[in-house]
Amino acid sequence: MAATTIVGYCCQSYTRTLKLMGSRFDITVVAENEDEGNQYIDMAVGEIQRIEKLISSWDESSQTSAINRNSGIKPVIVDPELFQLIERAIAISKLTDGAFDITYASMDKIWKFDGSMTEMPSQEAITASVSKVGYQHIRLNKEESSVFLELPGMKIGFGAIGKGYSADKAKALLMAHGVKAGIINASGDMNTWGTQPSGEEWKVGIVNPMNKNKVFAVLPLNQGAVVTSGDYEKYVKFNGIRYTHIINPQTGYPATGIISATVFAPKAELADALATSIFVMGIDVGLNRINQLPHVECILIDENGNVYSSEHIKIEKE
Numbered sequence: 651m652a653a654t655t656i657v658g659y660c661c662q663s664y665t666r667t668l669k670l671m672g673s674r675f676d677i678t679v680v681a682e683n684e685d686e687g688n689q690y691i692d693m694a695v696g697e698i699q700r701i702e703k704l705i706s707s708w709d710e711s712s713q714t715s716a717i718n719r720n721s722g723i724k725p726v727i728v729d730p731e732l733f734q735l736i737e738r739a740i741a742i743s744k745l746t747d748g749a750f751d752i753t754y755a756s757m758d759k760i761w762k763f764d765g766s767m768t769e770m771p772s773q774e775a776i777t778a779s780v781s782k783v784g785y786q787h788i789r790l791n792k793e794e795s796s797v798f799l800e801l802p803g804m805k806i807g808f809g810a811i812g813k814g815y816s817a818d819k820a821k822a823l824l825m826a827h828g829v830k831a832g833i834i835n836a837s838g839d840m841n842t843w844g845t846q847p848s849g850e851e852w853k854v855g856i857v858n859p860m861n862k863n864k865v866f867a868v869l870p871l872n873q874g875a876v877v878t879s880g881d882y883e884k885y886v887k888f889n890g891i892r893y894t895h896i897i898n899p900q901t902g903y904p905a906t907g908i909i910s911a912t913v914f915a916p917k918a919e920l921a922d923a924l925a926t927s928i929f930v931m932g933i934d935v936g937l938n939r940i941n942q943l944p945h946v947e948c949i950l951i952d953e954n955g956n957v958y959s960s961e962h963i964k965i966e967k968e
């Protein structure tokens with residue numbers, strides 16, 4: 651655990667880095683001493699592990715796996731927490747006109763972004779790859795707290811929302827236990843509250859996708875979340891067009907045009923989902939949609955390095 655001591659202040663910040671949900675998490679808390687800091691970080695880790703058991707599609711004993719196993723067969727009764735997460739995911743699907751869709755997990759993996767692809771998949775293969783995708787085919791029964799996937803072979807997954815949700819829940823738990831300030835950084839899905847021990851705001855640096863060793867902007871982050879989705883490493887190029895690893899769940903085609911999308915929102919769950927969706931929606935539609943949402947802002951970078959931002963954000967260039 652690393653501790654940053656601020657002379658003249660009663661508290662310090664304590665950070666631990668570990669692997670959770672298959673990803674790197676950095677958990678920082680402001681506490682009176684190291685024992686207290688460790689106790690709070692352990693609490694956050696326990697909460698993230700609890701959520702992973704609930705939403706993991708790899709864990710065969712999870713409720714999410716049970717939903718997927720019973721697609722086209724019967725509804726599955728789930729905990730209210732999972733039911734509500736799926737309910738909110740469907741609401742985000744409607745908000746983004748299907749650019750975000752947890753049934754993306756049903757897609758056939760026909761695109762490869764490891765350098766092995768030499769030609770585009772056929773139109774038939776692309777169309778077939780999304781034949782079981784569609785949030786409209788998720789049936790929710792609130793009275794029974796049950797979830798039913800109508801199409802046989804249909805699956806849901808929380809890859810584009812799960813880390814953000816776990817960061818929100820860990821933050822809420824720590825705040826409920828009186829932790830005055832901290833950061834939950836779930837592989838770039840950052841959720842903050844309070845201030846640094848010095849009293850200064852937490853600040854987040856936006857990486858320059860054209861040069862990952864450089865930060866092109868630094869912004870204060872207070873009581874909110876920020877998520878960046880980038881495709882500068884995972885993409886393929888055919889006929890002069892750059893296709894990213896983020897695939898449109900409606901068409902089966904990878905997104906084009908944007909290489910980095912950073913979204914600021916009150917909750918990491920929403921920021922996580924929107925950052926992925928904007929790639930699919932594109933710059934014009936994405937900016938228009940973000941400008942209609944209260945307390946949500948974004949910074950987008952296209953493949954030529956041009957920077958676009960929503961209406962109410964001020965960028966401090968480094």
